[in-house]
Amino acid sequence: MSRFFSLSLFLSLLLLFAGPLYAAANNQPDANYQLGAGDKLSITVFNQEDLSGEYTINGSGRFTMPFIDKIQAAGLTIPDLIELIIGKLKPDYLLNPRVSIEVLNFRPYYIIGEVSSPGAYPFVEGITYLNAVAIAGGFSYRARQKYVMVKRKDDDAEGKEVKLKLNSFVLPGDIIRVTERLF
Amino acid sequence: MTKLRTIITAAGVSFTVGTLFVVPQLAYSQGNDYTPLGIHKGSFYFFPVVELGIGYDDNVFRLPDSVDGRDVIIGSDGSTASVKTRQSDTAVIMRGSVAMNSDWNRHALNGLATMDLGKYSDLSSEDFGNYSLGLDGRLDVKRGNAFTSKIGTTTRNESRSSVDSREPEGNTLIVFGEEPTRYTFNYVGVGYKYNPARLGVSANLDYEAINYDDVTNIFGQNVDNSDRNRTRPNATARIGYELMPQRSLYIEGQVYNIDYDSQFDNNGIERSSTGYKTTAGMNFDLSNLLVGDVFVGYLEQNYDSDTQADISSSLFGMGLTWFPTRLTSIDFRLDRNVEESTEATASGYLSSTAGVVIKHELKRNIILTADADYTKNEFQQNVEGRKENENITGFGLEGRYLISRRWFTSLQYRRESRESDIAIQEYTDNRGLLTLGVNW
Numbered sequence: 001m002s003r004f005f006s007l008s009l010f011l012s013l014l015l016l017f018a019g020p021l022y023a024a025a026n027n028q029p030d031a032n033y034q035l036g037a038g039d040k041l042s043i044t045v046f047n048q049e050d051l052s053g054e055y056t057i058n059g060s061g062r063f064t065m066p067f068i069d070k071i072q073a074a075g076l077t078i079p080d081l082i083e084l085i086i087g088k089l090k091p092d093y094l095l096n097p098r099v100s101i102e103v104l105n106f107r108p109y110y111i112i113g114e115v116s117s118p119g120a121y122p123f124v125e126g127i128t129y130l131n132a133v134a135i136a137g138g139f140s141y142r143a144r145q146k147y148v149m150v151k152r153k154d155d156d157a158e159g160k161e162v163k164l165k166l167n168s169f170v171l172p173g174d175i176i177r178v179t180e181r182l183f
Numbered sequence: 184m185t186k187l188r189t190i191i192t193a194a195g196v197s198f199t200v201g202t203l204f205v206v207p208q209l210a211y212s213q214g215n216d217y218t219p220l221g222i223h224k225g226s227f228y229f230f231p232v233v234e235l236g237i238g239y240d241d242n243v244f245r246l247p248d249s250v251d252g253r254d255v256i257i258g259s260d261g262s263t264a265s266v267k268t269r270q271s272d273t274a275v276i277m278r279g280s281v282a283m284n285s286d287w288n289r290h291a292l293n294g295l296a297t298m299d300l301g302k303y304s305d306l307s308s309e310d311f312g313n314y315s316l317g318l319d320g321r322l323d324v325k326r327g328n329a330f331t332s333k334i335g336t337t338t339r340n341e342s343r344s345s346v347d348s349r350e351p352e353g354n355t356l357i358v359f360g361e362e363p364t365r366y367t368f369n370y371v372g373v374g375y376k377y378n379p380a381r382l383g384v385s386a387n388l389d390y391e392a393i394n395y396d397d398v399t400n401i402f403g404q405n406v407d408n409s410d411r412n413r414t415r416p417n418a419t420a421r422i423g424y425e426l427m428p429q430r431s432l433y434i435e436g437q438v439y440n441i442d443y444d445s446q447f448d449n450n451g452i453e454r455s456s457t458g459y460k461t462t463a464g465m466n467f468d469l470s471n472l473l474v475g476d477v478f479v480g481y482l483e484q485n486y487d488s489d490t491q492a493d494i495s496s497s498l499f500g501m502g503l504t505w506f507p508t509r510l511t512s513i514d515f516r517l518d519r520n521v522e523e524s525t526e527a528t529a530s531g532y533l534s535s536t537a538g539v540v541i542k543h544e545l546k547r548n549i550i551l552t553a554d555a556d557y558t559k560n561e562f563q564q565n566v567e568g569r570k571e572n573e574n575i576t577g578f579g580l581e582g583r584y585l586i587s588r589r590w591f592t593s594l595q596y597r598r599e600s601r602e603s604d605i606a607i608q609e610y611t612d613n614r615g616l617l618t619l620g621v622n623w
Contacts, residue, residue, distance in 0.1 A: 141509040142547065182545055183510065
């Protein structure tokens with residue numbers, strides 16, 4: 001009996017942390033990544049095919065799951081969202097829900113200002129601001145090439161614009177502004 | 184005639200502010216949201232510009248501070264006149280121009296018409312209306328071969344600073360016209376270019392004529408300027424060889440004749456002459472960072488009269504544009520030419536000019552320009568021991584704000600000063616001009 005209990009405990013612990021560990025091996029963001037509008041999630045509820053599926057966070061930061069209805073996900077980390085979903089499923093619908101979440105598509109980043117092709121571009125993990133400028137067609141002849149101004153939305157608040165070097169990493173949802181130089 | 188062309192490329196007469204030389208556009212500023220698109224009619228593009236402004240000049244007559252301040256003087260024949268002293272005035276200026284360019288695949292026809300009007304608030308004698316019209320064309324025969332032609336006319340006021348339009352009397356008086364001397368400059372030319380592979384050969388025949396109107400001087404006497412009327416037929420040939428892409432060497436030779444309508448001028452001097460000029464130089468374009476032309480050579484002008492001192496000199500010239508950044512261009516110019524003169528003791532003068540123009544695109548719609556130039560005029564004296572040289576320095580600033588693709592405004596300032604061996608020919612002048620313009 002105690003042997004069975006130990007094995008069960010071990011498997012439970014394994015399943016509890018399987019989501020994030022599995023996610024890391026598949027190039028998923030770290031645990032501090034905050035979800036936002038535009039992120040497309042794959043949510044798996046163990047043994048519940050009706051609840052599992054792909055969900056996209058809408059412009060107001062929410063998505064809808066069966067039984068639970070609207071879930072406010074923007075601003076939450078993945079562990080926070082897992083915990084929220086578990087809290088909503090338990091105990092009315094499931095006794096011991098097992099939830100894992102994977103980000104299928106990150107929300108795009110935006111680049112404006114002195115680049116050849118400003119616009120929205122799909123986020124790719126690990127790109128720097130210099131990579132982002134190159135993807136947007138390169139600097140214009142008037143661009144300031146030593147830094148960029150970046151705005152990030154925190155939760156539902158308007159983010160502050162900060163000056164970042166070109167070798168810093170882009171995050172999904174970044175609004176990157178390449179400024180104009182005078183000399 | 185070269186100096187006349189230099190004046191023609193600047194704007195206005197008393198309000199010749201801004202650059203002395205033609206400045207190329209910053210390479211990267213072309214084709215942005217503020218570039219005029221022109222009017223496309225048939226196979227031609229037209230680029231009209233109209234500018235209206237207010238100008239100020241603190242020394243309209245270009246006189247030194249030492250000129251006699253008396254109101255009335257008595258002339259040598261007993262006539263009386265009001266003395267022209269250093270005076271300032273404001274004027275309303277209107278400029279208009281239309282450039283025409285063909286968009287044909289083969290051949291080309293281009294034109295430029297300009298108009299420059301000024302009305303002074305007090306010194307109405309200085310009101311001016313300057314006009315020019317020019318056409319140039321290219322007839323392609325086959326790849327690399329083409330005939331070229333040009334024709335044009337300009338009518339304008341001679342600058343008050345010109346030593347040919349003013350006569351010192353003693354050390355305190357300058358005698359000149361009640362109104363500026365007016366002249367007309369006409370030109371016509373044909374040429375042929377032949378560019379088989381790396382070799383380039385061209386030949387041109389040009390004919391230029393300049394005619395001056397008579398003027399009444401401050402003593403009410405008629406000044407007959409017909410003795411200044413002259414023609415200048417000239418022939419130029421050039422051979423060039425492209426050493427490598429965007430780098431070529433050339434040799435050029437020119438012969439010319441200056442024929443005055445009158446054999447003797449009002450001082451009894453025979454001024455007709457013949458001359459030649461040879462130069463060797465290089466054209467280059469270094470990665471669009473340094474573009475230009477440098478040359479050295481020799482010129483000689485021989486006068487028909489034995490009493491006139493012939494002029495000969497080494498020649499040097501440069502026209503370079505450097506782009507230190509993509510927002511800034513610096514233009515360097517060096518040139519030397521022989522110019523005609525009406526001085527009784529000189530056959531002509533050697534004019535050497537150096538200039539720099541810095542242009543910066545502060546923002547896409549704010550263009551700042553600064554320029555400086557230095558000219559040394561050495562009069563070739565017929566009288567032993569006599570010296571008459573002058574140094575002219577100029578400095579200018581311009582700020583141009585492009586309100587939209589259609590509208591623009593500019594503020595210009597120019598300071599010019601002349602030092603001369605003849606003290607009464609010296610002056611310092613400051614001019615400002617504020618304009619509002621519209622272009623298509």
